[in-house]
Amino acid sequence: MRIARYLNIAFAAVLAAGAAHAELAGDAETGKELFDVCSGCHEIGNGAQDSIGPHLNGLFGRRAATHEGFAYSKSMQRAGVDGLTWTFETLDAYIANPLALVSKTRMSFPGLDDSQERADLMAYLRMFSDNPSNIPEAEPTARGTDHDVDPAILALQGDPEYGEYLSTECLTCHQSDGSAQGIPSITRWPEENFVVAMHAYKNKLRRHPVMQMMAGRLSNEEIASLAAYFKDLE
Incomplete structure (x- = not known):
């Protein structure tokens, strides 16, 4: 009983600390508008199917190139084997410059420079992954450090x-x-x-x-x- 009580107290402290330090991930409504740029290749939401690119439901927390039924490039498959998992930080880097994470990716998107626009887009994408109510307090939506190369x-x-x-x-x-x-x-x-x-x-x-x-x-x-x-x- 004492151990269980201690663990509950410790867990509550971790959640409180995370909420205190988290930054807003972005505005999902704005992100919905920004998704128009992605919609030529990707679908998301109820009834979404694979197109030129895989559908993006359940994206956060998923290992790269593990969505069944889609033919990923060898480079993306290799990144997944190496351990690339889609969190706020890694997806932020990928949207900013796809080649920063996956060499020779087939995705032709050149990248989104504006960090706030990326945050807005990811807030929208996060709505279609598990437990979207934890925005922005919990991983994988809490903002990480800036990844851009000086x-x-x-x-x-x-x-x-x-x-x-x-x-x-x-x-x-x-x-x-x-x-x-x-x-x-x-x-x-x-x-x-x-x-x-x-x-x-x-x-x-x-x-x-x-x-x-x-x-x-x-x-x-x-x-x-x-x-x-x-x-x-x-």
């Missing part, structure tokens, strides 16, 4: 010769000729996409422990140099 980092001009020197470890897994062989190619990747992806690993948004470790060792300048090298690698 424009100053994106503006860094990397040294391709230094990048070649650093590339040895990369090429123990990735193929220099651009072939995949079970591991995604990074050859001739646009520099910004390379940098954004590496910082997503660095900030643990991409869920691959080896890549998180590798990216965590690299400075901003080293990442820029690797991007400059692989961009033009023949």
Whole structure:
């Protein structure tokens, strides 16, 4: 009895702390209007079906590429195997720049820059997942920290010769000729996409422990140099 009472008190304290620190996720009505941008490929709500993209009912808390019956890209399937799960933070990053989380995703959407618009859109999407009444106090809807890569980092001009020197470890897994062989190619990747992806690993948004470790060792300048090298690698 004492243990149960203690657990109840502790659980109540956690809920209170979460409610005190949570920020508003966004306005679902505004998000409904913003969803028009998504509706060309995705359906949501009662009777929603898969289209060009999967329907988005039950999205929050779901592992990427696990909605049965939809033919996901290999890149999205790989992200799911690596542990990518759709929470407020990861979905925020994906909507801002799909390539930040999933290289070579088939989704043609270029990204939504405005953080408030993303929050509004996610508040709408969250209505069609389990227990929407917990907005915004509980995961996965509570706002996380900003994931955006600093424009100053994106503006860094990397040294391709230094990048070649650093590339040895990369090429123990990735193929220099651009072939995949079970591991995604990074050859001739646009520099910004390379940098954004590496910082997503660095900030643990991409869920691959080896890549998180590798990216965590690299400075901003080293990442820029690797991007400059692989961009033009023949």
